[in-house]
């Protein structure tokens with residue numbers, strides 16, 4: 001495979017059979033269309049390229065900025081394509097809730113604008129939602145923008161009508177699968193593929209998956225939100241079903257861990273929804289059938305999404321010398337000293353004063369002569385053993401004396417003979433009128 | 440889709456549930472004082488305050504919870520709060536007078552919002568903290584202090600226009616506060632007026648349900664406070680305003696089913712759910728849904744004190760990623776909050792008597808006329824959709840099962856609809872029954888009420904539990920020492 005441009009590597013993604021031992025369907029061969037293997041990482045590479053390509057020459061001539069309402073994958077592909085052509089890219093969205101994706105877009109040179117949250121005190125007479133205002137700005141400003149308009153642009157659908165759909169048929173040796181399963185975001189991929197398959201064989205069943213209403217699955221819409229999509233036509237789907245965020249993650253885990261397919265939550269939702277739907281049908285079958293679902297993108301960008309919903313999946317074994325495994329009794333027994341005592345102790349024995357707060361708070365105001373080791377860093381230090389000599393007395397300080405008590409207990413347990421926690425913390429110190437400096 | 444009833448049942452916590460179930464009491468109060476009638480429950484506001492306090496305690500944060508007075512005119516609620524350790528945020532001369540008269544000392548009051556000279560003078564005279572919107576207001580305040588020989592006034596500098604690094608959050612334009620970009624000239628003015636004002640910190644109030652936007656603002660405030668300190672000022676507090684919200688409905692599923700039903704109705708895929716096919720901001724353009732749903736998110740998973748907790752747990756990206764609560768604490772700052780709606784959660788009920796029940800055509804919706812105007816029950820004005828509870832007049836039979844109704848007010852106006860939505864009730868109401876609208880204490884009682892057409896405004900009553908019984912008095916008669924009421 002040799003190409004002159006990375007955009008030539010868009011499409012022709014693999015169709016991979018899922019091991020029946022994993023999905024448990026007896027009569028149905030289930031295939032995953034790995035759109036995550038497109039060069040910019042997702043199924044949206046096709047749509048982005050299809051929508052932008054015919055307009056690029058003119059945009060370059062006018063130095064236009066590429067603009068799209070996108071929370072992730074389309075923005076990613078468009079940012080790359082714009083950058084390759086020396087154009088800027090701006091994404092406006094109210095759906096970008098995954099921090100890694102934001103950072104990645106910034107890295108790719110995108111400018112991101114987030115729409116504000118809903119008003120608490122509604123003005124029921126207000127007719128302008130921020131999106132309407134955005135569209136108005138675009139149309140008022142002449143041609144300085146290349147607006148790809150993915151939710152309404154027929155070239156989004158077309159990329160899949162001429163690409164994704166026919167590729168599936170070709171890889172199934174000219175046969176159309178009996179079921180096609182896809183998550184609905186812009187509806188471009190599901191609509192395009194469904195149309196391509198139906199043209200070959202109208203008996204194909206199309207299952208559209210949406211997110212459960214109260215849940216958030218990045219990249220797909222809920223049953224109400226799809227109604228706002230110009231490309232969405234309920235006739236496209238024989239069935240619409242919804243998938244919860246938990247189910248999407250469950251499906252994703254199966255793909256990741258048991259199939260070696262490192263797909264993200266929408267791929268997981270498609271797999272989960274496909275198996276759930278097909279299981280009932282499978283019982284009734286006597287001959288072999290085929291189903292295809294789409295894995296839209298990769299898992300790597302969704303780690304914080306997973307951490308938020310399933311922290312257990314990212315759990316690590318407990319660490320040595322961790323303040324977390326102290327008992328309440330140990331913490332209660334930690335040596336401490338009040339403000340007056342501490343001031344005297346500092347004057348007489350010159351203990352090392354360690355301030356556990358963040359550097360910003362420390363910089364603002366601190367005890368004269370203290371050193372700042374923020375608690376997270378201090379915890380890391382202690383994993384390796386005592387960080388100071390046993391002969392050096394230590395006074396630990398934090399805001400209210402709670403964390404310092406923990407660490408005083410831990411250091412005592414680790415064998416330090418003279419460590420104390422400042423009772424009541426820096427707040428008690430301030431309230432007692434003891435001096436704080438910024439230097 | 441079918442025409443099955445789409446209920447939006449109110450969330451009722453034990454105190455309000457018990458009040459709404461006290462049918463005899465409710466009827467006798469309305470018989471005595473007329474319909475419509477507002478009931479407020481002072482003990483609940485004290486309980487809500489305690490929930491906010493427990494979030495403060497969990498994060499070891501000190502600072503004040505200021506009740507945003509604008510959300511309800513009730514004296515009973517205010518006086519009940521005066522008997523706690525809460526403060527009050529006043530936004531007019533009248534509210535300030537009311538707060539002082541209810542027993543709040545100046546150290547427990549902040550004055551915010553647009554201020555006329557009388558309001559500003561009384562605030563300065565009594566020594567309450569003034570939230571200052573900009574240089575011009577600071578100049579006016581300092582002028583008053585000097586001209587009338589008053590003691591220096593404590594001020595909080597209200598900021599706006601915060602920006603997150605990297606990603607620009609577009610914000611709704613606000614009329615209030617000084618954009619953070621212009622904070623330097625504001626601080627110069629503070630220094631210029633050093634003899635007349637004493638800056639105690641910075642403040643913001645953002646009209647948004649988004650935690651992320653507020654976190655950005657709070658982070659911006661920390662940066663502004665650092666700027667104050669670097670100029671030698673000694674600020675101590677951040678005031679993050681209100682807007683913590685209420686969850687009005689008992690069940691998420693009902694809210695989801697209703698909003699899906701409304702979408703389908705707007706797109707013509709099911710019969711209309713509203714009077715005249717009103718779409719609450721949604722419309723259909725060649726089969727595609729356009730517009731924005733202009734409704735309060737009536738079922739919210741996180742509101743009130745829990746919302747504050749979530750906000751405080753947000754990491755501050757530009758300050759090393761530590762949670763905001765930890766940063767406030769480490770910097771030794773007080774946290775001030777100004778919840779209005781959230782402190783009034785479950786604090787009130789509005790009652791209206793059914794005057795007439797009429798069926799225009801067989802199978803159609805019933806038309807129910809109430810002895811109340813739409814502005815007496817202003818839930819709709821705030822985009823809150825919630826079913827009333829039927830309080831039958833007599834123990835009479837339970838009717839014939841679910842009915843769809845339209846609720847009209849008593850004004851001679853086509854627009855006097857209590858709600859534009861078709862309301863589903865579990866049984867047919869009869870003339871003489873009461874409809875109880877729950878959770879109306881926050882903004883829905885007197886924010887919009889008028890005396891149009893010589894129709895009386897709703898009177899207000901304070902109610903409290905005495906063992907198993909509910910007792911009541913006129914709102915203005917309630918003091919925390921009222922026999923067996925309020926503070927025990």
Ligand SMILES: Cc1ncc(COP(=O)(O)O)c(C=O)c1O
Pocket residue numbers: 120121507510528551552644680681682683684777778779780781
């Ligand atoms: C300055 C200020 N604080 C507090 C509030 C109360 O907000 P909420 O009732 O949503 O808690 C408002 C409402 O407008 C306000 O302007």
